[in-house]
Every structure is written in structure tokens, then in C-alpha cells.
Amino acid sequence: MTRNTSASSLNGRATLTRRSDQFLAGLADFNLVTFVTHVHPDPDGLGSMLGLAHLVETTLGKTTRLTRDGEICRAENQAMVDLLEIDLEPIENVRWQDREALVMVDSQPKTGRHTFDARVPIYAVIDHHQTPGDLTGIPYQDIRRGLGATCSMVASYMMEQHIEIPDRVATGLYYGIDTELNGFPREASPLDDTALQFLYPLANKDLLARIRNAPRPQAFYECILQALQSSFIYDRLLISWVHEMDQPELAAQVVDLMIRFEEVDWAVCAGVHAGRLILSARSILPRSQAGEILRQVVSKLGGRAGGHDRRAGGFIPLPSTSATAIEQVQSDFRRRLLKALEIEECRGHRLVSRREMLHNLQT
């Protein structure tokens, strides 16, 4: 199939009008294309890297490499990497080369979600997060805040270029969009639906089922139990306090469960991991600005946060992991969060009463 490069004329100069043409044209002078996504890669980041690498290899014949910043946490995400055979180079092992294009997906520079050397020049940022990063000097930018998933943008590039998509790539892109949209609350656009419809017939449904139902470790259940026993309700907000978490993404898994509680509009989980208070937030209210609210709350406590309208994540560094230090940070965070959500300072009441917990232990 011939590539249909649609061009229009601006001041007598031909300009590429399709995003995928612009993205690919800018890679002409590079020998190697390296992809990065945010720390603790999720399916949207992994699927986006997988899809773009395939696009670059197929249309330009260039070498690509995919990287991993931090550990892959969720069992489902590790199953995605294993079953789709996604080859990831740990970011700390990457030796940056001349004529290497760096492409960042599903996140933006200087948002506290990357650990690689901030001086490495970035060729492209392709993302859908509401939290703004620093995009100064980046030649190619495709930021669409109204979209449910970065994988939907990548799928649209592939549709524009009419390339064949192997089933492992289609499965990765499909799962990336699916996890971003099927979680609650859903934030989708028509392009997300188009991408899902395009990818579904090409995806391997057996692999999808195995990824979705990946076996979970005991730590997951211990964390859920602790969260249930330490969830407090303040008006329409529920906060789950978790002690040491085995891995940081457990906070997101906790809030996904808690936001379903019928009596609240907001759920936040705060759990300790690697010297930080890890935060994850959900809201069921439209135009909640969850990412922005969490960002403002934690910035005064030396932390970083961001996200979408109704889903957000972040962290606050802990001065020490002594019980008193953690309690102080928890209490500052709670006070500022209540204020930001315009909830009057109050003593929270437990989701599960102490009496209930004791009774369960004795029977």
C-alpha cells in the first residue's frame, strides 16, 4: 500500500497535516528511537510504546528500544509484559547515544514521574494527562487532554498510516485503552471508541483474558484488609490509611474499590512505600479537577501529584518512617485535603467499626 502523505501548502511550503506524518518526518535524522513512559509503567504507557515502536520500525525501518522506569507493579501489568513479550530495558542501564530520538508517552517532562537524566533532549511527547509538564523546546508535541488513553492516539497514527498490526501489538493497545476507560469513572472520547473498535478484532482475546485475570500475590489481600480496617469517612470523602505497602500501585487498587462505596463522592488512599506517603484519589463527580486538587494539596507538603479530572496520584516525601513522623504528615495531608474539598474539619467515622473487626476476629 502506498503511504498517503497528505500535504497542504502554507506560504508556498508544503506542510504535513496528519499528526502521524509529522511525527515520522521528524525522526528522519535519527538512527535509534527510544521510548520512555512514567515510573511504574501502566498498560497505557506500555501499549503506547509497543505501538509506536512498531509504527517506527514498519514505516521507517529504524531500530527502537523500550524502557522501564521503576518496577512494574500490578500483577496484570507484569502479565501484559510477559504474555506480549515486551522487551524493556531498565532506564538506569540506558546509555544515551548521539542521533537517538527520545519519545515520551503517557506522561510529560518535569512532573516528578521520571528518574532519567532531565538533560537528555526529548524529541516527542505524546500524552493525554491534564497535569501540565514542561514542554519547552520539544519539537513534536501531541497533548490531547480530552482523551481517555494515550494508546488511542497511537492507534489513530496506525490507522492513518494503514500499517498491518500484529496481534500482540493490537492486544497491548486494546488493553491499554480498556484499562484506562473501564476503570471508574470513565473519561472517554469518540476517538477512544473508534480505536477500541478498530483494535478489538485484531486483539488476541485469550491473551487479554489471561492478562486481566493475572494471579495476585498475598500482599494484595493483606493491603485490602488493612485498607478496609483503616478507612475513615469525612462527609463525602473516604480516606484509607495504609501502613507499609509492598508496592506503590496498591494505593490505586484500594481507591478503585473504595470509590464504589455508595455514601461517598471522593476516595483517597494514602499508603507508605519507600520513604514516601503514596497517594491515589478518585472522584465520581464530573469536573472534579482531581489531578489539580491533589497537586495543590501536596505541593505545600513538598510532594508531587497530577492526573486527570476524576483520577489522580502522587506522593509526599516522609521526613522519617517513624510512626510519629508518618502520623504528622498524614494529619497535615488530611487537614489540607479537607480544606481543598471544602469539607469541615471533623472526626472521621470508620467504614468498618472496631466492634465489627473484633467480632470477626473472635468467630
Ligand SMILES: [Mn+2]
Ligand atoms: Mn494514560
